[in-house]
Amino acid sequence: MKTVFQKPKSLQDNKFHYCPGCTHGIIHRLIAECLDEMDIREKTIGICPVGCSVLAYDYFNFDTLEAAHGRAPAIGTAIKRLLPDRFVFTYQGDGDLASIGMGEIVHASLRGEKITTFFINNTLYGMTGGQMAPTTLLGQVATTCPYGRKAEWEGYPAHMAELLAGNEGAAYICRTAVNSPANVMKTKKAIKKALEVQQRGLGFSMVEILSTCPTNWGLNPVEAMKWMEDKMFPTYPLGEFKCVE
Amino acid sequence: MDRVLMKGNEALAEGAILAGCRGFFGYPITPSSEIAEYMARKMPTIGGVFVQAESELAAINMVYGGSSAGFRVMTASSGPGISLKQEGISFLSEGELPCVVVNVSRGGPGLGGIQPSQADYFQATRGGGHGDYHTIVVAPSGVQEMMDLTMQAFYWADYHRIPVMIMLEGTLGNLMEPITVREPVTEFVDKPWATNGCKDRAPNVMNTLHLDSDFLEKRNHHLQAKYEKIQQECKRAETFMIEDADIVIVAFGLMGRIAKKSVSEARKQGVKAGLIRPITLWPFPDDVIKSAAQTAKRFLSVEINMGQMIEDIKLAIEGRVPVEFYGRIGISPNPEEISRQIINIAAREGWI
Numbered sequence A: 001m002k003t004v005f006q007k008p009k010s011l012q013d014n015k016f017h018y019c020p021g022c023t024h025g026i027i028h029r030l031i032a033e034c035l036d037e038m039d040i041r042e043k044t045i046g047i048c049p050v051g052c053s054v055l056a057y058d059y060f061n062f063d064t065l066e067a068a069h070g071r072a073p074a075i076g077t078a079i080k081r082l083l084p085d086r087f088v089f090t091y092q093g094d095g096d097l098a099s100i101g102m103g104e105i106v107h108a109s110l111r112g113e114k115i116t117t118f119f120i121n122n123t124l125y126g127m128t129g130g131q132m133a134p135t136t137l138l139g140q141v142a143t144t145c146p147y148g149r150k151a152e153w154e155g156y157p158a159h160m161a162e163l164l165a166g167n168e169g170a171a172y173i174c175r176t177a178v179n180s181p182a183n184v185m186k187t188k189k190a191i192k193k194a195l196e197v198q199q200r201g202l203g204f205s206m207v208e209i210l211s212t213c214p215t216n217w218g219l220n221p222v223e224a225m226k227w228m229e230d231k232m233f234p235t236y237p238l239g240e241f242k243c244v245e
Numbered sequence B: 001m002d003r004v005l006m007k008g009n010e011a012l013a014e015g016a017i018l019a020g021c022r023g024f025f026g027y028p029i030t031p032s033s034e035i036a037e038y039m040a041r042k043m044p045t046i047g048g049v050f051v052q053a054e055s056e057l058a059a060i061n062m063v064y065g066g067s068s069a070g071f072r073v074m075t076a077s078s079g080p081g082i083s084l085k086q087e088g089i090s091f092l093s094e095g096e097l098p099c100v101v102v103n104v105s106r107g108g109p110g111l112g113g114i115q116p117s118q119a120d121y122f123q124a125t126r127g128g129g130h131g132d133y134h135t136i137v138v139a140p141s142g143v144q145e146m147m148d149l150t151m152q153a154f155y156w157a158d159y160h161r162i163p164v165m166i167m168l169e170g171t172l173g174n175l176m177e178p179i180t181v182r183e184p185v186t187e188f189v190d191k192p193w194a195t196n197g198c199k200d201r202a203p204n205v206m207n208t209l210h211l212d213s214d215f216l217e218k219r220n221h222h223l224q225a226k227y228e229k230i231q232q233e234c235k236r237a238e239t240f241m242i243e244d245a246d247i248v249i250v251a252f253g254l255m256g257r258i259a260k261k262s263v264s265e266a267r268k269q270g271v272k273a274g275l276i277r278p279i280t281l282w283p284f285p286d287d288v289i290k291s292a293a294q295t296a297k298r299f300l301s302v303e304i305n306m307g308q309m310i311e312d313i314k315l316a317i318e319g320r321v322p323v324e325f326y327g328r329i330g331i332s333p334n335p336e337e338i339s340r341q342i343i344n345i346a347a348r349e350g351w352i
């Protein structure tokens, strides 16, 4: 019998703890598939964030570290500099990367660290119960902007892909979404491209992936996908923002 | 072996390189920057890595990454920078990641001042960050010790899987003395736990999150057992003329060096003084102090702060002998100042 579908070797045989309709699991799988296809599992070191994906080390089947909140790019910097032939990636949420870890991600990209960042943008803090993140949309309700985010009070959403694309050290910056089969495939392509950019030593690479948080958005999984398309896409346009060949 | 004239900071940095340190991650702050500048010049020439981080937070997390990758790594800072590193030091402690953190101390609180200080004694010896942990803390008092203790620090860090802090005062960093340069370290402790790629083995995970409370308690017991072992194996102190001493001075680092002169001076004046200079601040050499307390009539803790180590001395003595304190802030007491204190105590107690 021909095998048409199986668990990637880069994933452990553990059940994800994510909420129904959460897309963290899809993204884990896409990363694992790319590492398998590039045959670099044994050369990869993944750095997990503080956030809902803090337990990603229980799912990935290769060497992993769990970072302090926001510091993954600094940790990745040292590992990659000391072990230049390995693949190093960070996996970070929007609170982790765009708030407390803003300094680390901006400087890792400015220095052109040859690491890859997978940035999961779900517009709020999932793990701590739905507080406002730098990526929260204007008008969006979160537990710490209960009247809806207002520019006068809470400022404007952070456009991380656009921001980092402006840094000379960044070689590949892209924003994708995992709302439809077509976009899932596009996300996988972007993940692989980012890893190839790292392989070729071109500089820093990041894929920002628009992700769902049905639990804290107060929506069911299907509504959450629709909310992403209707609300997030206008603020966070998909596409490549930087691609050094 | 070569005798060469070396500056304290250089001896420390060279000691690190001789010990096999191949990653240095720093952020400028007076009076520690010279160590980073030395490493910036040296690392590229020996196949090592130097990164000037964007902050002390980033620097200590680079240390976390580099150590987890299996390398001997170091960072150096002072006062406000060491405070920023505390979150990382807590993570390194629970991850049991070996590393060396240098604190060229300055006075505080706040931005404080850049003069010699020992005001970070509590922060260094009580862990400093969140959680139940200790780092080994060593305090050199001369240039030779700057090299030797740095090499020892890397060994202890690897052997016990623990962050080791080197505490010194800026004055020591700038001191020039002839020293014997040591041989490079060639034997290293195996690190099968390193996260450096899982070729031919099961994946390694470097993790400090333990949501299961039983496991968290187990981890804490594991750490405490390690600290117990370190307390048994690593206490170091220099003693000077304590055998017949009526008054024992306890002073570390720069202060220990200065107080030695005061003890000699007090002896000339007929006071039987002696000195205990803790070389490890944690584990604190309480055994030496306890045994000196059997014969001494009084202890005097001399510190460049408002009185911190005195608590450890009192804990060691357990109330058997009175302990007095003399300290300055922003300036290190000179030898005459301390010998005067010693002589005053002797006169007051009717020993002379």
Ligand SMILES: Cc1ncc(C[n+]2csc(CCOP(=O)(O)OP(=O)(O)O)c2C)c(N)n1
Binding pocket: A050, A051, A052, A053, A069, A092, A093, A094, A095, A096, A097, A120, A122, A124, A125, A126, A127, A128, A133
């Ligand atoms: C220094 C520090 N501050 C705060 C926290 C609490 N905390 C845990 S997860 C989290 C937010 C994570 O949100 P995000 O990065 O958006 O990831 P998500 O959970 O949405 O995937 C915060 C603030 C922490 N662990 N450490």
Ligand code: SF4
Binding pocket: A017, A018, A019, A021, A022, A023, A024, A052, A122, A126, A127, A212, A213, A214, A215, A216
């Ligand atoms: S809280 Fe949100 S981000 Fe976290 S697992 Fe649930 S759906 Fe996913």
